[in-house]
Amino acid sequence: MKPLSGLRILEFDGLGPVTFAGMVLADLGAEVLRLTRSADAGAPVFSDVGGEVLHRGRSSVAVNLKDPDDRARILDLIDAADGLIEGFRPGVMERLGLGPEVCAARNPRLVYGRVTGWGQTGPKAAEVGHDINYIALSGALHAMGEPDRPPRAPLNLVGDYGGGAMMLVTGVLAGLIEAQRTGAGRVVDAAMTDGSALLMSLFHALAARGLWREARGGNLLDGGAPFYRCFTCRDGRFVAVGALEPQFYSALLSGLGMSHDEAPQYDMANWPALHARLEAIFATRDRDDWAALFEGTDACVTPVLTLAEAPVHPHNAARNTFIAGGTPQPSPAPRFAGSDGPPSAERPVVTVTEALALWR
Structure with missing residues (x-):
């Protein structure tokens, strides 16, 4: 029931x-x-x-x-x-x-x-x-x-x-x-x-503390941070990077062959240069190559899936996130035991x- x-x-x-x-x-x-x-x-x-x-x-x-x-x-x-x-x-x-x-x-x-x-x-x-x-x-x-x-x-x-x-x-x-x-x-x-x-409650709170600017693309969660945004890969597809916490950012840098000394996380003056550096690196491999490289790590890197791809991803398939057969559609959420x-x-x-x- x-x-x-x-x-x-x-x-x-x-x-x-x-x-x-x-x-x-x-x-x-x-x-x-x-x-x-x-x-x-x-x-x-x-x-x-x-x-x-x-x-x-x-x-x-x-x-x-x-x-x-x-x-x-x-x-x-x-x-x-x-x-x-x-x-x-x-x-x-x-x-x-x-x-x-x-x-x-x-x-x-x-x-x-x-x-x-x-x-x-x-x-x-x-x-x-x-x-x-x-x-x-x-x-x-x-x-x-x-x-x-x-x-x-x-x-x-x-x-x-x-x-x-x-x-x-x-x-x-x-x-x-x-x-x-x-x-x-x-x-x-x-x-x-x-x-x-x-x-938008969180962003009003951040703005009240001087931690959110009105200008788009210059903040932590709006694509302004080079470690919280999407990147284009060699095959024209995309990966999503969400390495907000320092330990996750370290895992990201490790996977990319970079060090903290050359890419300090919160040096905002250097963010434009870091954006360009990461864009160049992610453009050297296909999306699924990056997904495989970061799978199982704490780097918070995932492939950006299309509507057709999402239902067949192993995680979504294991959880029955989408209903198999018939018209493709998401399953009900949230779930209730029993x-x-x-x-x-x-x-x-x-x-x-x-x-x-x-x-x-």
Whole structure:
């Protein structure tokens, strides 16, 4: 049995963080029911986005949120739900008659999870945006990229998933624990601006102590340090070097045939020259040659794997980090002793009547 077995979550289908949060909750054992947009709802159906990966582990019901009969059936489902997650712009659910107050009147224990870019309040709450905009406003994006280039978007991992979906999951789980203790639900306001700002806590702490500079590429963890960055190898592939601690840096130098006397670790004035020296050395061998050389050492050097290579790496294969067979996809995480197993595939579409019968 998985940790969230027995909990029922309604997921109002959408893009980005809601879909990912629904997958995570289902992976953890919750009975998640996706409410998708029916063909007669006058809007694109999101079911093809994410497919069998992001939609795994849960059934779906096609509904028209503008139809009074469908909304009444949704409220019947809310009566039996423990939680709800949605990612519409502020005010949309209220206009549909499915806002937190209406739902709480039907089910006082309901945890109502909301995720947006800007949050439910504030001057920009009603504006549109995407991951890159939210992490730009939070201060996270400015720290990423090359020093002489514009900031580089880190996929949509920081805003949509880290600052959005995972904060939503955390808030919903906290609310569920409280509801079990008090009998009262909560409304969770997960904003990607808030979440991505929270993820930058370490760097605010470093800046307050004068240990982090605004200029990109001049700091310990942003590629500024020659012992914490990626290098191009002879075959055009890459290795990642993370030799932060002195003993790990010593192991790196040993593998490269260098000494501390010629490459002191924290002589920042010499970092540009050391960058160039290490770039030249790493360019003399192929990526996998370097990986083999440093395998089993404390140098913190690893190959940078592609999406296709990662599932077949011996470590990932031994841990079943990726699911073998079918569409390549990561396994659920984190793991729990005695309850792990492969996630179930996307379940079939059901009717509202069938869903109600299952939840009663």
